[in-house]
Amino acid sequence: MDLLVAVGHSWEARLVERLSSVPGVVVSRRCVDLAELLSAVAAGHGDVAVVSGDLRGLDRESVAQVARHGVRVVGASPDGSEARERELRQLGVAGVLHPALETDEIARRLSEEDPDGIAGLALSGDDERPDLSGSGPVRAMRGPSVASAGARAGEGAAERGDLSQTPEVEQPRVVAVWGPTGAPGRTTVAVNVASELARLGRSTLLVDLDTYGASVAQFLSVLDESPGVAAAARASELGTLDLAALARLAPEAAPGLRVLSGIVSAQRWPELRPAAIEHVIDLSRGLADVVVLDLGFSVEDDEELSYDTDAPRRNATTLTGLAQADDLVVVGAADPIGLQRLVRALQSLPSVPSPPPRTVVNRVRAASVGPDPGRRIAESLQRFAGVEALHLVPDDPAACDAALLQGRTLAECAPSSSARDALRTLAADLVGVETRRQDGSRRRRRRG
Template identity: 45%
Template sequence: MTDERMVTVLVAVRAPDEEAAVVTVLGAQPRVKVARRCAELTELLAAAEAGAGTAAVVSGDLPGLDRDAVARLRGAGLRVVALEDPATSAERLAGLGCDVVVTEGDAENLVAAVRGDAPEAAPPPAPAPELEGRPGTIVAVWGPAGSPGRTTTAIELAAALAGVGAAGPRRPGLRRRARPAVPPHGAGTVLLADADTYASSVTSRLGLLDDAPGLAAAARAAGQGVLDVVTLAGHSPVVLPGVRVLTGITRASRWPELSATSLDVVFQRCRSLASWTVVDCGPVLEADELLMYDTRAPQRNGATLSALQAADIVVVVGGADPVGLQRLVRGLEDLRDAAVPVPAARLVVVNRVRESAVGRRAGSQIRDALARYAGVDDVHLVPDDPAGLDAALLAGRVLAECAPTSPARAGFSGLADRVRELVPSGVVGASG
């Protein structure tokens, strides 16, 4: 930004003396105008969305200042300059998404930051040493409504990627609430995250207690700019050998806790904690209807859209029956027209393949139907195994533990191999 253009500044600083100093310094600069002094965050957001300024100077301890608020200010076209103080570190303010962090009393850097001449805030902490230079892979498991088996696929895929069952049975007691210790993490670690805001069920499926904060707590920490790898590990206990779990919300009404802006940071941290992150997504992709009238309304589907946008690979799950295949065809169209860009590689999986619902030569019929109506030539089929899947559901375990010879387990193991094949292609890590 050059001095030829007038810079209008909105000031929201708590301490009266500091506010007066900021106004005095900026008011004495050419081509800089203090447009409004805001007493609280609500007034600042209203002024920003009304187009009253091009830059905002905020104190780091401003009540209510979080990642969502900073995102709203930046969405309104403002450059956000935060004042660091002893109670609020520069790292936290940078984690909130502020453009520049300036030490209180540093008039020269304050003016440069408001004009856009100062360097941007420091980036988030670097990945853990074990994964440095090789960020983890995010796999989003999505499918249309109608119980096509998204959660089962996500759980079994995570177990297969971690090699559960290959090194003996699971240790006793891990299904219950685990201690928030930080076991070693690195190559081979898998993180299973439940981001379904409609029917979160990973905890029930694995027999876990549902009082753990999990993904919601991680999102809160990200919203406050304090989420790091150690904090994320504390919210994701190890429940299977090599598999951590970020549990979902306990009630569907708690969906506002999973803010898309916060989850963007959570998924970035997941790349540093685990080699693989498998995200169980909700079925709905549409932008909320309220957004037609209020672009700042919370988005219930924001969690799913955030996961899809962050993913390196999207596993699209459909059911192997006439209704499920029809929904899958339409779901693939919806995915292509999603409200956010989904640059990830896509792997189509058809679950519970059985001749009783499709007819003879079920696999061939499914492939022909998807090739004809959805243009999908490569489909991975998972055979049905009611006895094995029911046993796993009853015991709260994965197929590798209670039905190791299940044909469904073989199908999910093949899916894990297909996912691994995409890693050397350059797809993985492209957004990390």
């Protein structure tokens, strides 16, 4: 086993001597800094990289970069202190060793992928998480308790859609909202679906991950100066992001609805590195029952366009969101150009790691596709893209314009809107809840 060692200079010799005493282990290179370590890994050297928290520039992305080259990352500390080990684990390093360990234990930690059994740990229903409200520990329910969620659903049933049952507690889910270029209404759908999920009794976190035109903050009248996802990504890179810190960065925009705003300027996209975004999404599952991701349009793997394969990739944020999602909502526009783009987008999805899509056609109207627009759209998508199930959102410009002007959701400013009714049905479909339409008829969709 070839080791690459990059640790603090004051105790490097002691650690190297200890590692060299382990049978079958060879310290092939002692790297003076992070740049040398990354260069050695890129050149194909080493089986395991041993790093310490005091290595200048070490962050979550550099740990992930080493791992992408097939080199396992193991942490090291001079004295085995809990604080140093915690710092490394927050950067995504699973195993940590120190010179005082027995030889057999060092060999085990170097060989095993997850020697301490901590990788992939997630909050479960019986775990406690940091208090986000100042009233002591709370259960990892990801938001209000089941009782309070049910109470909200019962108290405002008529206004929220006449729920016929209280939602069952399930594992937190990540819903990605994506669609092709041309402004088909991705953010409109994401914001209003998130709002409806909160009104259905599910605590919801809306995350703006659009690296081309983030607009959730403006949509909901959230201060543009709010740090949001960029601050969360930076904290993740530095190993300081935890559930309480994420909650502080995602204020409540409405009861049960938190918002993690996007980057203020599209030029700041390099701040959103894949490893950090993956960590933010994973941690978000502990903050809400449902996490809704508003993604950018492009899924081109722009890494292939760069000579430097470790350079920042603008589309990596969208690709990471799609890969981490449990449900995918694909939004297209109801006009000839929008439908053509939607067909091509659906055809490109099999090459991208993502869950099966739920297709939504937005702004459905006869003026753009002819009489009986729903039937025409359904037939076209079934013929050219094999779409069997379809969600149609009627065009309601007056309601949507009023909501945008007021910085509110359709449920708040136009509760009787036909577009709101369709988006409420979509939200109910995502969580398997029965609702009633505006005409009073019941409708239940099964999640799948």
